[in-house]
Amino acid sequence: MESRKITLTPSSLKVLGEFGANIKMARLRRKLSAEQVAERADISRATLWNVERGSPSVALGIYYQVLFVLGFEKDILKVAADDVLGRKLQDAELTVRKRAPKK
Amino acid sequence: MESRKITLTPSSLKVLGEFGANIKMARLRRKLSAEQVAERADISRATLWNVERGSPSVALGIYYQVLFVLGFEKDILKVAADDVLGRKLQDAELTVRKRAPKK
DNA sequence: TTATAATGTTTATTATAATAAACAAATTGT
DNA sequence: ACAATTTGTTTATTATAATAAACATTATAA
Numbered sequence: 001m002e003s004r005k006i007t008l009t010p011s012s013l014k015v016l017g018e019f020g021a022n023i024k025m026a027r028l029r030r031k032l033s034a035e036q037v038a039e040r041a042d043i044s045r046a047t048l049w050n051v052e053r054g055s056p057s058v059a060l061g062i063y064y065q066v067l068f069v070l071g072f073e074k075d076i077l078k079v080a081a082d083d084v085l086g087r088k089l090q091d092a093e094l095t096v097r098k099r100a101p102k103k
Numbered sequence: 104m105e106s107r108k109i110t111l112t113p114s115s116l117k118v119l120g121e122f123g124a125n126i127k128m129a130r131l132r133r134k135l136s137a138e139q140v141a142e143r144a145d146i147s148r149a150t151l152w153n154v155e156r157g158s159p160s161v162a163l164g165i166y167y168q169v170l171f172v173l174g175f176e177k178d179i180l181k182v183a184a185d186d187v188l189g190r191k192l193q194d195a196e197l198t199v200r201k202r203a204p205k206k
Numbered sequence: 207t208t209a210t211a212a213t214g215t216t217t218a219t220t221a222t223a224a225t226a227a228a229c230a231a232a233t234t235g236t
Numbered sequence: 237a238c239a240a241t242t243t244g245t246t247t248a249t250t251a252t253a254a255t256a257a258a259c260a261t262t263a264t265a266a
Binding site for chain 1: 131176188
């Protein structure tokens with residue numbers, strides 16, 4: 001099999017790192033220990049540690065469970081939602097196709 | 104080892120499913136085929152298929168790569184960012200502690 | 207200052223994610 | 237209608253994520 005390793009640019013890693021830091025700050029504001037959040041999210045403390053670092057290799061569902069515990073369960077819908085560029089590109093077409101056009 | 108299976112509530116799965124659907128719509132608005140996006144994101148088409156379904160078990164880094172290709176690379180920072188509840192809880196304390204309080 | 211709890215961090219183990227490949231089904235464009 | 241392409245979907249393989257457990261370090265609060 002070919003390598004599955006996820007390779008991100010430094011600036012991408014920085015964005016994810018900031019994301020993880022936001023999660024950690026939200027936990028501290030709530031005065032919850034890592035152990036408490038890990039237990040409520042049904043994950044190990046080691047995995048929460050990776051989450052709070054913004055590790056790219058942690059599953060989205062794990063992130064979601066943590067976000068849920070902290071009360072951010074709807075925030076994920078803010079991502080890829082208001083598609084300014086997409087709406088511009090769509091201006092020409094009135095309908096949304098079910099598939100990409102043939103090459 | 105204990106089970107690692109990620110179990111989410113139906114409503115959580117629904118939220119993630121909506122997230123995946125947003126990603127797919129953004130791709131179609133750009134008139135990109137699944138193959139094109141998978142190639143640019145350096146993932147397989149099978150994995151992109153899971154992404155567009157909002158699968159919880161796909162790594163955050165994979166989602167991020169797809170979002171990057173579609174131009175949403177900063178959107179992740181909208182999550183867990185404006186912490187209304189957190190700021191309220193923090194009102195009493197002036198400082199942000201580095202750790203949760205002792206039990 | 208000191209005791210203690212919280213966090214940092216690594217490692218071995220094993221369940222599972224990502225892949226390639228294949229084929230079927232559905233949509234598009236002519 | 238038809239041909240070509242895109243998407244849906246599954247499966248076997250194997251690299252890796254999540255875990256538990258351990259110990260070190262650091263912050264808290266008495």
